Amino acid sequence: MLTWWKESLPRTSSPRQEFVRSDASSKLSRDPKAARAIRPDAAKAPEHDPLRDEGVSLYVHLPFCVAKCRYCDFNSYAWTGQDLERHVRAVLQEAEARAADLRPQTVFLGGGTPSFLPADLLHEFLSELGRITGFGESAHEFTMEANPESFDDARAQAARAGGVDRISLGVQSLRPEVLAAYDRVHSGEQALEALARAREHFPRFNADLIFAFPGQDPLAWERDLAQVLACEPGHLSCYELSYEPGTALTRLRDAGRWQAEDPDLCEQLYLRTGEILAEHGYTRYETSNFARPGERCLHNLAAWRNLSYVGIGAGAAGWHQGTRRKNLERPDAYEAAVFAGQDPVGESEQPRAETILFDCLMMGLRLVDEGVDRARAQRQSGLDPVTHFAAVWQDLENENLVRIDVDRIRTTARGALLLDHVLTRLLPSQQV
Numbered sequence: 001m002l003t004w005w006k007e008s009l010p011r012t013s014s015p016r017q018e019f020v021r022s023d024a025s026s027k028l029s030r031d032p033k034a035a036r037a038i039r040p041d042a043a044k045a046p047e048h049d050p051l052r053d054e055g056v057s058l059y060v061h062l063p064f065c066v067a068k069c070r071y072c073d074f075n076s077y078a079w080t081g082q083d084l085e086r087h088v089r090a091v092l093q094e095a096e097a098r099a100a101d102l103r104p105q106t107v108f109l110g111g112g113t114p115s116f117l118p119a120d121l122l123h124e125f126l127s128e129l130g131r132i133t134g135f136g137e138s139a140h141e142f143t144m145e146a147n148p149e150s151f152d153d154a155r156a157q158a159a160r161a162g163g164v165d166r167i168s169l170g171v172q173s174l175r176p177e178v179l180a181a182y183d184r185v186h187s188g189e190q191a192l193e194a195l196a197r198a199r200e201h202f203p204r205f206n207a208d209l210i211f212a213f214p215g216q217d218p219l220a221w222e223r224d225l226a227q228v229l230a231c232e233p234g235h236l237s238c239y240e241l242s243y244e245p246g247t248a249l250t251r252l253r254d255a256g257r258w259q260a261e262d263p264d265l266c267e268q269l270y271l272r273t274g275e276i277l278a279e280h281g282y283t284r285y286e287t288s289n290f291a292r293p294g295e296r297c298l299h300n301l302a303a304w305r306n307l308s309y310v311g312i313g314a315g316a317a318g319w320h321q322g323t324r325r326k327n328l329e330r331p332d333a334y335e336a337a338v339f340a341g342q343d344p345v346g347e348s349e350q351p352r353a354e355t356i357l358f359d360c361l362m363m364g365l366r367l368v369d370e371g372v373d374r375a376r377a378q379r380q381s382g383l384d385p386v387t388h389f390a391a392v393w394q395d396l397e398n399e400n401l402v403r404i405d406v407d408r409i410r411t412t413a414r415g416a417l418l419l420d421h422v423l424t425r426l427l428p429s430q431q432v
């Protein structure tokens with residue numbers, strides 16, 4: 001089976017680690033305070049929601065970074081002199097072949113570090129992408145990822161002029177010892193300056209942060225959060241440090257040279273983060289994502305709804321017209337295929353109905369309040385999610401892990417903490 005999700009889950013510049021415990025007896029999973037942290041009681045006004053189920057999004061991947069961060073398992077590469085103009089030409093050529101007049105409802109330019117492109121090349125790239133895809137007339141949101149070491153005024157202006165209206169900034173930490181341990185190439189001061197720049201040039205921006213650094217002092221994490229909140233991002237992504245296969249960090253841990261943080265402290269940090277952000281007006285709308293009203297990331301929301309998107313660039317994944325696909329990962333192989341006039345696809349498949357349904361559940365159950373729209377999941381997969389998994393839902397409801405309403409399936413507060421456990425029970429192989 002194509003492991004499409006590695007590059008198709010909503011993109012950030014930090015690990016896609018959600019807090020999910022397989023320990024069903026976790027004391028915090030029964031803690032009413034935990035429930036409050038995940039589902040604040042405050043009544044929320046309905047969010048403006050321009051996404052159409054029949055719409056398509058566009059994900060564009062630029063894979064180069066100044067250096068490779070130790071925790072990173074994205075398709076990203078330290079730049080060692082590769083020809084950036086040539087690479088950008090390849091991406092645009094693929095866009096001409098696969099996304100001409102796509103008119104996407106959202107665009108996400110991720111990586112890698114898109115802000116690593118020189119300002120003039122970035123502007124040229126965005127202008128051409130707009131000409132090819134027509135995103136200027138169709139997109140409700142255009143997010144670009146940026147990192148503090150390269151996100152200067154010239155790049156910010158180039159991105160804004162090129163149609164970007166939302167920046168997702170990889171902050172990760174403000175502490176020098178943490179940034180150094182991750183092999184990040186910027187300082188905390190640069191991160192705060194970049195946040196101020198994002199605020200100055202863009203109507204919306206996000207800060208990515210990572211918690212659960214080994215030995216992390218919870219108060220130091222709270223001070224980091226307070227400093228970032230003072231920059232007034234409308235959106236925060238807060239990820240627990242994860243140990244993905246093949247990363248430098250995982251190798252260090254496996255060699256006994258890096259001690260992962262105690263899981264109970266990770267839980268406390270996760271819950272405390274939710275409390276602090278709720279006090280500042282942010283709603284946890286997805287396992288690791290928080291937004292003020294009107295600030296949810298529409299592109300990622302479309303992905304969590306399992307809506308259609310086209311992926312362009314090295315290693316980019318897509319889900320469009322019943323096919324999941326993933327491009328060749330290596331930038332040189334990708335460029336060679338494109339310039340030879342070939343489709344740079346690496347893997348593709350037409351998933352069966354059960355797999356599509358599982359994808360709907362895997363993505364949708366991450367949405368804390370919204371959950372899975374039953375009718376949408378049935379339209380996408382051809383299967384009724386409630387009757388298809390009837391016996392499993394019964395058990396999960398009895399265990400207070402999910403709640404099934406007339407139109408939606410949601411995790412309970414306890415189920416949100418044990419999402420991996422819930423999903424394991426729903427895996428297609430479990431149904432055979």
Ligand code: SF4
Nearest residue numbers: 013065068069072112
């Ligand atoms: S900046 Fe670091 S975390 Fe982000 S894509 Fe590059 S290597 Fe990965």
